[in-house]
Every structure is written in C-alpha cells, then in structure tokens.
Amino acid sequence: MATARPSDAVSEADPEKVQSGVQGVAGLGATVVNLALVAEFWGQWRVVLVIVGVGVGLTLLNLLFFEWLPKKLSRATVETVRMAVNGAGVALVGIHTQWSALLWVFVTYNMLWYFGLDRWVRPRMAVYLVGLDAVALSTGANPIMALAFSLLGIFGYLVSEKRVALLRGMLELVQQKREELEKAHQELQQLHQRALEQERLSSLGLMAASVAHEINNPMSFVTANVDALLQEMRDTQDLPEPMKEFRDDVLPATLDGIKRVNSIVSDLRRFSRGDYEGHTAYDFDAEVRTALRIAHIQLGHVRVERELNEIGTVSGRPRQLVQVLVNLLVNAGQATPAGGVVRLTTRREGARVRVEVRDTGTGMSEETKRHLFEPFFTTKPPGLGTGLGLSVVHGIIKSHGGRIEVESELGKGTCFILDLPRVPPLTAETPSGGNLRASR
Missing domain, CATH: 3.30.565.10 (Histidine kinase-like ATPase, C-terminal domain)
Structure with missing residues (x-):
C-alpha cells in the first residue's frame, strides 16, 4: 500500500492512508516490546515460544490478512476484527507471563495507534480495555497494575487524539492558506499581465487617434478641393466633352470615396477615445x-x-x-x-x-x-x-x-x-x- 502524502491525509482524512503512514514505526515498537518480553522470560522456553508465536502471528495477520480484508469489508468491520485478534493475542501472552509490566506497556501502546480514525474508535477502545482488564483480573493480574496502565492508556489515548486533531486542524489551515496564497499569486500575475496588455492597448489607441488626426487634416483639404472642383465644373456652361465624364462620373465617385475615408477616420478617432x-x-x-x-x-x-x-x-x-x-x-x-x-x-x-x-x-x-x-x-x-x-x-x-x-x-x-x-x-x-x- 502506498504511503499517503501529507496533503492527501489532510484533505481526505483517509484512515487507510494514515495507518499506512505510521505502520513502520508502530510495527517497530511492537517488535521492541516483544524482544523485551523475550529477554525478561529467557530460559522459560514455553513462555518464550508463546511470545514469539503470538508476535509473529499478529505481525503476519496485520501485514497480510488485514491488507487484503479492507477490499472485502468495511473499514469499521476490519478494525473490529483487528481489535479482537490483537486483544486475544495480548490476553494469551498475558496469561503466560503473569501479566508482566512490559505487557501492560504494550497494551497502552496498542491503544495509541492501531485502531483507526473512524467514529467507532472510542467504543472499540472501551471494549478492548474492559475485555483485557476482565481477563487480566480473572487470571491473577495485579489490580493496581491494571488500573495504573488502564488510566495511562485512556488518558494517553485522549491526549494523543486531541493532539492529532489539533495537528490536523493546523495542517488544514496551512493547506488552506497555501491554496489562498497560490490563488492570490495567480490573480496577481493575471492582473499584472492585464495591466501590461491594457497599457499596450492604450498606447495603440493613442497612436490610432494620432494617426487618424494626422490623416484628417490633409483629408479636409482634399475634400474641400475636390468638392470645389466638382462644383466649379458643374457651374461651367461650355465644359469640354472629355471633362464631362469627370464631372458626371469620376469626381462624384472620388468624392464618395473621400467621404468614406473621412467616415472611417471619424469612426476610428471616436473608437480610440479612452475617456x-x-x-x-x-x-x-x-x-x-x-x-x-x-x-x-x-x-x-x-x-x-x-x-x-x-x-x-x-x-x-x-x-x-x-x-x-x-x-x-x-x-x-x-x-x-x-x-x-x-x-x-x-x-x-x-x-x-x-x-x-x-x-x-x-x-x-x-x-x-x-x-x-x-x-x-x-x-x-x-x-x-x-x-x-x-x-x-x-x-x-x-x-x-x-x-x-x-x-x-x-x-x-x-x-x-x-x-x-x-x-x-x-x-x-x-x-x-x-x-x-x-x-x-
């Protein structure tokens, strides 16, 4: 199973990803406790065999069977089965070790990490602890020892749960701020680019207005002169025959073209105004x-x-x-x-x-x-x-x-x-x- 990235864990709060992320460290802790128990009972081979057998069996179950089981059953069901199997293994070792203090450390340690993040985690913790305490007390465990480590497990779990909740809240806040910062940065880049484009477009508009103004001045003279020439030719009585074509066709068409140019220049000047x-x-x-x-x-x-x-x-x-x-x-x-x-x-x-x-x-x-x-x-x-x-x-x-x-x-x-x-x-x-x- 792939290790979850922090951002995925924050955004999705997926129990499988969270547990996968702590699997290595948690497994190391269980191994160390088992080795300490083996060292404590070294020479009592029957007890050592039980400790080693239960440790290896639980490790294989957790690494193999419980990696496959979530694909078939719900997360809550898998965690309940996991709790029952681990509780039975701890009880079996406890009976054979006469509830050693090292085993009680493992009971407390088990409560801190191993039973998921779904909404049934607290009821499972209660069943797990009450069941182990009942088995321990009925098989000769020291009541004070059971009470001490039970209280340590309960309040250790609550403190751990609270710290995890606060950490998740801080991570979510950091992630949110980061996303807001990235969004603001993108918007700033867009505004900067828009300002550059608007400045360029504004410069083009000013240039267009200037060019239109420069065209407008000579076109005024052209318009006036062609119009005056056409009017004079129309007022001339004895106009030569070749000039009549200019009077009737060429100059009116030219004047229409000039007026069209003037209209375009006027439109361009008005269109480029920025006020x-x-x-x-x-x-x-x-x-x-x-x-x-x-x-x-x-x-x-x-x-x-x-x-x-x-x-x-x-x-x-x-x-x-x-x-x-x-x-x-x-x-x-x-x-x-x-x-x-x-x-x-x-x-x-x-x-x-x-x-x-x-x-x-x-x-x-x-x-x-x-x-x-x-x-x-x-x-x-x-x-x-x-x-x-x-x-x-x-x-x-x-x-x-x-x-x-x-x-x-x-x-x-x-x-x-x-x-x-x-x-x-x-x-x-x-x-x-x-x-x-x-x-x-």
Whole structure:
C-alpha cells in the first residue's frame, strides 16, 4: 500500500492512508516490546515460544490478512476484527507471563495507534480495555497494575487524539492558506499581465487617434478641393466633352470615396477615445454601420451579409457597443477561411434588441467554449490575440444588463447572440448583472 502524502491525509482524512503512514514505526515498537518480553522470560522456553508465536502471528495477520480484508469489508468491520485478534493475542501472552509490566506497556501502546480514525474508535477502545482488564483480573493480574496502565492508556489515548486533531486542524489551515496564497499569486500575475496588455492597448489607441488626426487634416483639404472642383465644373456652361465624364462620373465617385475615408477616420478617432462614457441615447443602427466600417478590412476575404432591421434609438454606451461588434466581427473573420460568410443580423424583440454575428468558420470545441470568456484565454497564434477581447465583450454586455449566448460546433461555424435591453436597468452600472450561456 502506498504511503499517503501529507496533503492527501489532510484533505481526505483517509484512515487507510494514515495507518499506512505510521505502520513502520508502530510495527517497530511492537517488535521492541516483544524482544523485551523475550529477554525478561529467557530460559522459560514455553513462555518464550508463546511470545514469539503470538508476535509473529499478529505481525503476519496485520501485514497480510488485514491488507487484503479492507477490499472485502468495511473499514469499521476490519478494525473490529483487528481489535479482537490483537486483544486475544495480548490476553494469551498475558496469561503466560503473569501479566508482566512490559505487557501492560504494550497494551497502552496498542491503544495509541492501531485502531483507526473512524467514529467507532472510542467504543472499540472501551471494549478492548474492559475485555483485557476482565481477563487480566480473572487470571491473577495485579489490580493496581491494571488500573495504573488502564488510566495511562485512556488518558494517553485522549491526549494523543486531541493532539492529532489539533495537528490536523493546523495542517488544514496551512493547506488552506497555501491554496489562498497560490490563488492570490495567480490573480496577481493575471492582473499584472492585464495591466501590461491594457497599457499596450492604450498606447495603440493613442497612436490610432494620432494617426487618424494626422490623416484628417490633409483629408479636409482634399475634400474641400475636390468638392470645389466638382462644383466649379458643374457651374461651367461650355465644359469640354472629355471633362464631362469627370464631372458626371469620376469626381462624384472620388468624392464618395473621400467621404468614406473621412467616415472611417471619424469612426476610428471616436473608437480610440479612452475617456469615460456614460449612458446616453444613441442611434443603434448608426453604431452598427460604424462597426461594419471599422471591421471592413478584416472581413475583406469573406462575404459579409447583413440584415439590419430598424432598431432606432436605444440607451447605453455607444462606443462600447461598437467595441463589442468590432471584436465579434473581427473574430468571425479570423475564424472563417476565404470565401466563407460572416452574417450580421439585428432586430427588435419588444423592449429588447437581438444581435447575431454568425460565421461559417471552423467552430469551437466544448472545451474551448467552457473557457471562452476567461481573461487571457485564446486559441489564436502568438501575436494575433491577447485573450482579452471576449472577456471585455462579456463584461460590457453584463454592464448593459444583457446576456451573450454562443452556439458553435466544430466544422460548422459559430454564432454569437447578444440580447440587450433598449433601456438598461439602473443596476446595469455595476458589473454584476447579466448572464452567460454557451450551447451547441
């Protein structure tokens, strides 16, 4: 039988493991007492033979028979049989040695370790001691000797039991503190990593805002000049025929492209702002279109389908909604091979808004779905993801009083479903609302 580790003994309190751990020391004590008895009665060969025979027999029974018996019977039954066999052996030696003081030492010693940790241990101790005392007194033992060692055994056992209980309590407390310390250390490492990632993301946001600002200035001149040129060409009466194509087709298309660039720059500047955003009324459909424009480059290899029903005005944090949709759209694009489909659907359902981002990508396993919204969990290669995106998405949806559901199957794609109230409850300012569910 394998020796139990301390942590196992503390956490499980398994009598077999505890007894296995002390088996060697306890057996050594019994051997020493038997040798002392043999030395005391050396020359009285009949007595020596009884001592040796009982000692060897009990050792074999305890090492062989009682290692196998627990597999067939309950622990309480095995300990009761063990008590009866050991008690009979001690009584037999006691009768032949006229209840030597060394034997009484063994009786006391036997009470300290050998009869398990189950709830019947005290009744067994009482039966063991009363039975031996009765046999001893009826076969000529000294009553004072019996009383002295019985009291020593009783109070020695109680003190030992109390010390073991206190030690186990201390070990459990140490183990608990150690687990709490390890948990705190892991949380500290996560917070440290999160701080580093947030600092990096914040730097990227500042850089994006700066780049958008730098692009915005020259684009203002380009917009104004192209618009002025188009207006002037429209006001010119005798415009040459080759220039009419520029007036009617080229410049309007160019101006539309410039306006689209300006919209993307404006979206990027607003999206990268890091200041606090309170709840406000906003046009839900406009923010959805903003998210599609920002995520457009990441979706260039797939076909984007959209079914945008008129949602109208809702209450919440518009920049956070854009952040959620951009994250889900980009994830869908990264999970979908070229030629696949990413579909965005919005619709009103009474006082709530339902948004679906569905893809025909690789899908997710059950194991991935279980950890999907944990911070820093990612299945992307290094450099393509930090594992924070979906954790942030989950937190934002919760803060809006909504919920997010995930339907996914390997090889068949994934669908993220957002269910949001058009007007978040007042308690939605705290991060405790909402719920999460993942399904096939």
